[in-house]
Amino acid sequence: MVVPLEHVIILSGLLFSIGVMGVLFRRNVIIIFMSIELMLNAVNLALVGFSRYHNNVDGQVFVFLVMTLAAAEVSVGLAIIVALFRNRQTVNINEMNLMKN
Amino acid sequence: MTLSLLFYIISTLTIGSALLVVLNRNAVYSAVLLVFTFFNLSILYLLLEAYFLAVLEIIIYAGAIMVLFLFVIMLFNVGKEQVLPKIMSFQRAVSLFLLVIFFTGVSLFTIQGVQDLHQPAGSASIGNVTAIGEALFSKYLFPFEIASILLLVALIGTVYLAKRKI
Known part of the structure; x- marks a missing residue:
């Protein structure tokens, strides 16, 4: 292993925190979606690191399944965003208060 | 030694480009920087000897998902996001505080909780396509x-x- 496992985990935690920051701070719904992708990738990195450390292939199979899930999620999510934009003419989540009241 | 140096350089690049993805005002720049982040992550997978996943990362994320994102961004033709109003700054401070606490918790548990993470793993025959298949x-x-x-x-x-x- 090139580096100790803890450095990989800290890198993964940093990436996940940056993704959470994007979801909390940004108002553009596409950027929020990209931050979710960033978080999924951070988890993938941790899984690959653990898989390498334990010399076990299961983690990499999980990463494969997470990638499948990400592809499905992106296709449905972007379709929802496009339908939302067609109806409301905005991507700002502050103006999407359809379910308020 | 060179490989571990490469790991740290690539991690710095990954963190920097991920930060720019989040902090950039222009959505197209964010998407392109996210592609750059995925390429860096693919190099990290190569360094962790997960060769199949490194290829898959580029094909699925950089090749399929980000192209879809770019299509949607170009379709909308949204301009730059305007600066947030001042009222949000309190919520912003609280979320930043919670974020720092979260990251400190992850780091502390990683460093203190598990002590024997330095032991080298054996020979890696797990990253190839045969084992995963x-x-x-x-x-x-x-x-x-x-x-x-x-x-x-x-x-x-x-x-x-x-x-x-x-």
Whole structure:
């Protein structure tokens, strides 16, 4: 292993925190979606690191399944965003208060 | 030694580009920087000897998902996001505080909780396609089939959502 496992985990935690920051701070719904992708990738990195450390292939199979899930999620999510934009003419989540009241 | 140096350089690049993805005002720049982040992550997978996943990362994320994102961004033609009003700054401070606490917790648990992370793992024969394929088609056959059903459901859902009137 090139580096100790803890450095990989800290890198993964940093990436996940940056993704959470994007979801909390940004108002553009596409950027929020990209931050979710960033978080999924951070988890993938941790899984690959653990898989390498334990010399076990299961983690990499999980990463494969997470990638499948990400592809499905992106296709449905972007379709929802496009339908939302067609109806409301905005991507700002502050103006999407359809379910308020 | 050179490889570990490369790991740290690539991690710095990954963190920097991920920060720029989040902090950039222009959505197109964010998407391109996210592609750069995925390429860096692919190099990290190579350094962790997960060769199959490194290729898959580029093909699926940089090749398929980000192209879809760029299509949607170009379709909308949204300008730059305007600066947030001043009222949000308190919520911003609170979320930043919670974030720092979260990251400190992860780091502390990693550094203190597990002490024997430095021991080197044995020879790696796990990253190649043969090992992953064997695991995928024997031990994880059922999740693999469920994943195909998931993709089918996503396909049907996308076609339904793309209707003219919804």
